[in-house]
Amino acid sequence: MKTAQLKYIWEVSHGQRGCILLSCFTGIIGVAVSLAFIYASKIVIDIATDAATGSLTHAAILTIALLIAQLLCSAADTWLSARMQVEAGNALRHRLFSRLLQSRWNELERFHTGDIVNRVEQDTAAIVGLLTGTIPAFIVTVVQLLAAFIFFCLLDPSLPWVVVGILPIFLLGSRFYMKRMHRYTREIRQSDSRIQSVIQESLQHRTVIKTLEQGERHIDKLDDLQDALRSQVFGRTRFSLSARTLVAFAFSGGYLTAFLWGAARLSTGSITFGTMTAFLQLVGKVQRPALDLSRLLPSFINALTAVERLMELEELPVETTGESEFFVKTPDLQLKDITFSYSPGDRPILNHFSCNFPAGSCTAVLGETGAGKTTLIRLLLALTTPQEGSITLMGERLLVPTGNHNSSSANTALPELSTIEISPQTRANFVYVPQGNTLFSGTIRDNLLMGNPHATATEMLQSLRTACADFVFSLPQSIDTSLNEQGGGLSEGQAQRIAIARALLRPGHILLLDEATSALDPETERQLIKNLRKDCTGKTFIFITHHPAVAEACEASIRL
Ligand SMILES: Nc1ncnc2c1ncn2[C@@H]1O[C@H](COP(=O)(O)OP(=O)(O)OP(=O)(O)O)[C@@H](O)[C@H]1O
Numbered sequence: 137m138k139t140a141q142l143k144y145i146w147e148v149s150h151g152q153r154g155c156i157l158l159s160c161f162t163g164i165i166g167v168a169v170s171l172a173f174i175y176a177s178k179i180v181i182d183i184a185t186d187a188a189t190g191s192l193t194h195a196a197i198l199t200i201a202l203l204i205a206q207l208l209c210s211a212a213d214t215w216l217s218a219r220m221q222v223e224a225g226n227a228l229r230h231r232l233f234s235r236l237l238q239s240r241w242n243e244l245e246r247f248h249t250g251d252i253v254n255r256v257e258q259d260t261a262a263i264v265g266l267l268t269g270t271i272p273a274f275i276v277t278v279v280q281l282l283a284a285f286i287f288f289c290l291l292d293p294s295l296p297w298v299v300v301g302i303l304p305i306f307l308l309g310s311r312f313y314m315k316r317m318h319r320y321t322r323e324i325r326q327s328d329s330r331i332q333s334v335i336q337e338s339l340q341h342r343t344v345i346k347t348l349e350q351g352e353r354h355i356d357k358l359d360d361l362q363d364a365l366r367s368q369v370f371g372r373t374r375f376s377l378s379a380r381t382l383v384a385f386a387f388s389g390g391y392l393t394a395f396l397w398g399a400a401r402l403s404t405g406s407i408t409f410g411t412m413t414a415f416l417q418l419v420g421k422v423q424r425p426a427l428d429l430s431r432l433l434p435s436f437i438n439a440l441t442a443v444e445r446l447m448e449l450e451e452l453p454v455e456t457t458g459e460s461e462f463f464v465k466t467p468d469l470q471l472k473d474i475t476f477s478y479s480p481g482d483r484p485i486l487n488h489f490s491c492n493f494p495a496g497s498c499t500a501v502l503g504e505t506g507a508g509k510t511t512l513i514r515l516l517l518a519l520t521t522p523q524e525g526s527i528t529l530m531g532e533r534l535l536v537p538t539g540n541h542n543s544s545s546a547n548t549a550l551p552e553l554s555t556i557e558i559s560p561q562t563r564a565n566f567v568y569v570p571q572g573n574t575l576f577s578g579t580i581r582d583n584l585l586m587g588n589p590h591a592t593a594t595e596m597l598q599s600l601r602t603a604c605a606d607f608v609f610s611l612p613q614s615i616d617t618s619l620n621e622q623g624g625g626l627s628e629g630q631a632q633r634i635a636i637a638r639a640l641l642r643p644g645h646i647l648l649l650d651e652a653t654s655a656l657d658p659e660t661e662r663q664l665i666k667n668l669r670k671d672c673t674g675k676t677f678i679f680i681t682h683h684p685a686v687a688e689a690c691e692a693s694i695r696l
Pocket residue numbers: 245478485503504505506507508509510511512
């Protein structure tokens with residue numbers, strides 16, 4: 137196992153280490169109690185067979201007390217384990233989810249969302265299982281084995297050395313086993329991710345699949361992937377079962393040897409009947425944990441594979457964080473000599489491109505499809521960075537904490553004249569309406585509040601009016617109407633207008649509208665642009681459009 141993986145496990149165990157220790161502690165107490173139970177039952181038998189003297193009642197009471205203690209330890213362990221599972225799971229998902237949302241926009245594109253969801257769910261569960269189940273169980277089992285071994289030595293010092301003799305063979309075998317199981321597990325987890333990706337993508341695009349009449353093909357695709365998964369799982373199970381059967385066989389042989397050895401010594405009178413019973417119980421105590429260990433190994437390997445997969449996600453570069461750089465008045469926006477391509481060596485989408493968007497201007501960005509209009513917006517929003525050139529904002533700036541641009545905090549900070557480069561911290565200055573349907577499930581109000589969590593009812597009403605989305609008020613539940621995924625329940629044009637209203641609640645002064653009116657009829661589109669110009673005076677508008685009517689409403693245009 138690599139140090140990085142161990143470090144990761146150590147890191148994610150933060151907050152649970154106390155509980156893990158407590159769980160090990162109750163487990164070890166449980167082992168001690170169970171061994172004491174064996175000893176007490178030996179005394180009971182020895183007294184009953186007159187091999188020893190003493191009170192049979194006292195010995196029996198001690199045995200019952202130890203049995204109750206064993207049950208209490210087991211109950212404590214179950215409670216601790218359930219508590220750790222939910223807490224460790226929540227903490228790990230929180231950590232991953234924040235990391236994913238903070239990662240750079242283009243980095244996450246390398247992964248399919250189905251694969252990401254699969255990792256966040258399944259791999260998290262595997263690591264939680266390691267922390268809350270496998271690690272404590274491993275420690276307790278090892279302690280149990282050691283204790284039973286010492287007890288054995290006390291009863292008869294000759295037999296345990298057989299165990300020491302086979303230990304090197306066992307260690308060598310387990311190394312080979314770990315390597316092979318790790319390969320199997322990684323392949324299985326990849327297949328699992330692929331299956332989730334197909335299901336997720338197919339459900340997301342179910343309308344397309346239906347209309348293209350490709351349902352059967354997608355089901356076949358899933359079946360193929362599932363067949364591959366099945367043969368991988370069968371392969372792993374075959375291998376793991378053979379290894380476990382070998383271990384079980386070795387231990388059954390051990391049990392039989394111990395039994396015959398004990399019987400021989402009992403017949404010569406060198407041990408008592410009580411010692412013989414204790415001896416056999418002890419062999420059972422060694423046999424079970426040894427089999428438990430062989431069962432723990434696959435979950436250990438599963439968790440290690442999960443760690444590798446989650447580390448791949450966590451290693452994604454994150455965006456810079458810091459104080460938000462907010463301009464109180466509309467700033468000038470300037471692009472100077474920008475060259476950008478998505479990957480090094482690819483054809484540049486923008487090549488030595490320069491342009492200005494003065495404060496309060498209204499510009500249409502035109503160009504044939506694939507020309508780079510959306511890319512330009514991504515650069516302005518610092519979702520990606522140009523290889524050459526600079527994008528700057530110039531004007532009166534406020535220094536306020538990230539995400540805190542409501543009017544009260546804006547009033548407390550002092551503005552200063554400055555020119556700054558575009559970065560994730562300058563995003564607060566932009567109001568962006570992306571292409572397509574970008575609504576979330578929830579009510580219309582929930583969607584609007586995403587634009588500004590502090591928006592008042594009047595502000596929401598105003599933004600809906602500006603966006604020509606008054607239709608909301610004629611819905612039976614008005615602004616509290618529930619929407620399905622991606623605004624399901626609304627038409628494309630209605631969803632677009634709510635998305636515009638949501639964006640308008642943002643405090644920024646530069647509006648970026650990426651084909652935001654593409655689904656509207658010409659009359660509504662004209663009215664919406666008119667409203668925007670009237671209600672957002674002094675703001676800068678950048679319309680990305682293929683519609684001549686939008687371009688005509690702008691004072692300037694840029695063709696890419
Ligand atoms: N995430 C990406 N990774 C790699 N290349 C991309 C990515 N997004 C877009 N491209 C490429 O960049 C070019 C410009 O794409 P962009 O989306 O900016 O065009 P557009 O002008 O907005 O097109 P449209 O009018 O069709 O929306 C295209 O050739 C496209 O293949």
